Amino acid sequence: MLTIKDLHATVGGKEILKGIDLEVKSGEVHAIMGPNGSGKSTLAYVLAGREGYEVTRGSVIYKGKDLLAMSPEERACAGVFLAFQYPVEIPGVNNTYFLKAALNAIRRCRGQEELDAMDFMHIAREKMKLVHMKDSLLKRAVNEGFSGGEKKRNEIFQMAVLEPSLGILDETDSGLDIDALKTVAEGVNALRGPQRSFLVVTHYQRLLDYIVPDFVYVLSDGRIVKSGDRGLALELEKEGYGWVEEAVGT
């Protein structure tokens, strides 16, 4: 589904990603771990197409297409979804209206018929249950005045409605208490399936207790310095990132 080769990227002229190689197949969950500043979030943004993140070398092939040549909205239409670490508040734009517009835009590219308000609400109500989101949040402006936990739930809720093929979770666990973390993780697990893959970017391993990955990578200074299975995450929990960095001599 996703093949990343020798990916280099700069932000504001500074090289952050220094050659990433990664292969994600349908249905797999890959966890990307690493200390602050290692380039985890940069990788997430580069894949979603954020402006200001310049790819200087390498390639990203997604479902056989050059992902880097696509605009953010084209990527979304092709099934890429980024759950933001810091979801932005958008005053004046109603949450329901926004999500309905997004779903219909994606349905248009997929050649599906657009949904009317009633059909949309039917789907929305169903998906809200996944993350135990309050009905009232639908009526508010996008993320405006939401608590940290509500914002993260809203991200997973959007993902559930938009049904992407590749979900990228950028530090979805940050700022969540253990109950909210469990709820969000259960929401993600409910979306797992043979046709859907996930890249889970996280600093801490505790999220991986709930979203169990197939592969774990450690990113350090823009490179993948270690890879393994779930056991690697547990080791990191015990030893800290210093252990990896020492081991690879960075």
Next chain:
Amino acid sequence: MSAVVAGTDDPYVQQFAELSGRLPGSAVPWLHRRREEALDQFSRLGFPTTRDEDWKYTNVRPIIKRPFELASECCVGLVEDDLGDDLLPELEAHRLVFVNGRLAPQLSRLGDLPEGVSLDGLARLLDSEPESVETYLGRLAKPSAYGFAALNLAYMTDGAVLRVGKGVAMEHPIHLLYVATPQAAYMGYHLRNLVIAEEGSRAQVIEHYVTLGEAVCLNNVVTEVAVGASATVAHYKLQQESEKTYHVATLEVQQVEASRFDSYSVSMGGALTRNDINASLDAEGAHCELIGLYVAGGRQHVDYHTRVHHLRPEGTSREFYRGVLSGRGRGVFNGQVYVHPGAQKTDATQSNNNLLLSPDAEVDTKPQLEIYADDVSCSHGATVGQLDPEMLFYLRSRGIPEPMARGMLTYGFARDLVERIGIAPIRHRIEVELTRRLPNADVIEVE
């Protein structure tokens, strides 16, 4: 022609003798005197120029270039169907419709006015019972303020006069619809409204300006509002005239103790629009809230000048203004707050946020506080910015195409302010109009 002083050779001054006999109440001596005095003021003041600090950014040359003829033809056979959504069919209201500066009774629907409330056309009152308006007319909005107000008082043809008696809380708003349907180019309308809310009363008044047709015209409006003790008046103004209209308006508000005045003003039409909103809080514990939205694209120019005078202690005022400028559109906001000596415990805030959507759009924003008391709390803030790239990316990352994302954010910026408007049909009318006028917003479905 020098615009500094109109002088006696000014066409408006010269025509007066000939036209004054046709103006309402021409046989009423005090009124004729007031008109003459106002004309005299006008001939001394003339039209403002950009050398005048209050008109620095708004050049009224296009209005001065040639005189606008006093419109005399009223209703030109208009029927309700011609007005469509502008009648706000969803709104239960007492409605007066004015066409080309004069009351059109056949389009008006007064409905059942509560006891103690009178609502009438100014022209009719000036001819039948002029004494009923003598105390206030031209006394709140002083003709000495500047040329347009003086010209209005000299030439006023009609408008609404609302009096809400002591303790009467009106359930339904008053909808005043002003239709300009100029039959020729360079027609001028001088409308004057008067609202008197007596002690403890409550009223909501909507001034709504629309144009049918595309001829160049001038709308020179003055509205005077007296808010009695513990009375509440909410004033809504919706300006959606054609882009060939010049619209100059003064809203003059006098407040006494524990009164409340709310102004919601939305300007989207007009080639050049100037709104002066002046509130005098002349007794303890008065509260006023001024909320406004201006939208200018193409070559439109829109200017809001607000002046809040805190004259007595414990008054509060709040101002929230937003502007969206695109194309070569130009916005001006000048918010003046005066805290006069002795007006202790005044609490005044002001904010003005602007969205510039094109490199040629422009806004001049100037908050201005003058404080002559020492125990007060006053603050102001102004911002000018573009659409937030983070918000844009967020929407696009969900599949929303960029133009639509821009439209949604622009609309959201405006709507965030419009949400403060409590009367749903008005809010809806504004939202629909916003989707027509804001760049990229035509794809927005109004809920």
